[in-house]
Amino acid sequence: MRRGRxxxxxxxxxxxxxxxxxxAKAFTMRLNCHAPSGLDGCGVCPSCRKMLNGNFPDFISxxxxxxxxxxxxxxxxxxxxxxxxxxxxxxxxVIHRAEAMTGEAAxxxxxxxxxxxxxxxxxxxxxxxxxxxxxxxxxxQRVSFMPLxxxxxxxxxxxxxxxxxxxxxxxxxxxxxSLGRALKMGESNYLERRQTWLKTLFELYDCSGAxxxxxxxxxxxxxxxxxxxxxxxxxxxxxxxxxWASCYRDLLLVRTGAPKDLLINEDFFGQLKETxxxxxxxxxxxxxQMVDRAVRxxxxxxxxxxxxxxxxxxLQKMAS
Numbered sequence: 522m523r524r525g526r527x528x529x530x531x532x533x534x535x536x537x538x539x540x541x542x543x544x545a546k547a548f549t550m551r552l553n554c555h556a557p558s559g560l561d562g563c564g565v566c567p568s569c570r571k572m573l574n575g576n577f578p579d580f581i582s583x584x585x586x587x588x589x590x591x592x593x594x595x596x597x598x599x600x601x602x603x604x605x606x607x608x609x610x611x612x613x614x615v616i617h618r619a620e621a622m623t624g625e626a627a628x629x630x631x632x633x634x635x636x637x638x639x640x641x642x643x644x645x646x647x648x649x650x651x652x653x654x655x656x657x658x659x660x661x662q663r664v665s666f667m668p669l670x671x672x673x674x675x676x677x678x679x680x681x682x683x684x685x686x687x688x689x690x691x692x693x694x695x696x697x698x699s700l701g702r703a704l705k706m707g708e709s710n711y712l713e714r715r716q717t718w719l720k721t722l723f724e725l726y727d728c729s730g731a732x733x734x735x736x737x738x739x740x741x742x743x744x745x746x747x748x749x750x751x752x753x754x755x756x757x758x759x760x761x762x763x764x765w766a767s768c769y770r771d772l773l774l775v776r777t778g779a780p781k782d783l784l785i786n787e788d789f790f791g792q793l794k795e796t797x798x799x800x801x802x803x804x805x806x807x808x809x810q811m812v813d814r815a816v817r818x819x820x821x822x823x824x825x826x827x828x829x830x831x832x833x834x835x836l837q838k839m840a841s
Contacts, residue, residue, distance in 0.1 A: 691712065771784045
């Protein structure tokens with residue numbers, strides 16, 4: 522921006538809730554600001570006020586329609602690009618979860634990237650660049666967003682919420698480096714559901730096969746829409762599996778004698794230590810992989826009850 526040489530396309534990569542969209546908005550505000558201050562928008566000119574109020578006409582946001590970004594959405598975007606930016610500055614188009622573009626949509630967007638209309642800048646948000654067409658990645662300036670440290674998330678949670686110190690500590694560790702996820706956890710019933718999910722997992726090793734099947738049926742009733750889904754503030758099946766994965770991570774650490782402060786679920790240290798003593802490292806590794814496989818199967822829209830039955834019965838076998 523200082524040199525007046527802004528690339529026409531950026532690829533923002535990193536986990537969700539880490540600030541990619543916030544940076545895109547700040548970038549748009551600075552590009553169109555009437556009286557910028559260094560690398561920040563002034564916040565008071567007409568363009569800045571419109572951006573802050575969410576009604577700036579030259580900021581376009583595209584999100585998946587269901588699970589995918591469809592070619593009709595890209596065609597509609599291309600029609601919009603045929604007109605000059607209304608503000609007289611730059612139009613910024615943010616494509617959320619760019620990896621969700623269908624093959625047709627990706628190829629249509631690639632043609633736009635090859636011959637971009639003047640005055641337009643594209644920002645593609647993606648978790649992993651390998652999920653995008655290499656030809657799209659090669660035409661973008663890549664900016665990597667790194668996960669935040671638990672300490673940094675805790676500091677921000679203390680500023681933005683009224684949670685007690687214990688809750689802040691748990692959320693900061695469980696958020697996987699994502700401030701946005703930590704905030705959504707704090708606004709939901711995540712903390713109380715987490716307690717239930719962990720107790721269910723620990724009880725699994727002392728129950729019968731029939732009881733494990735009942736646990737699986739009950740677990741499958743969890744909503745598929747979890748906190749990672751945009752706009753959703755209710756925990757679901759994927760959040761439960763994420764908690765279980767963090768538990769097996771902790772069990773591996775306890776089993777290998779790692780320091781207690783490395784644990785995500787430090788408040789369950791007693792049960793972690795007791796459970797880890799009865800499981801081998803190989804069984805813990807395989808258990809972690811089973812939970813990961815369950816997540817992938819659910820993303821492929823497999824039957825939740827069958828997935829959970831298979832997962833819980835196999836996890837139970839690891840202790841025998």
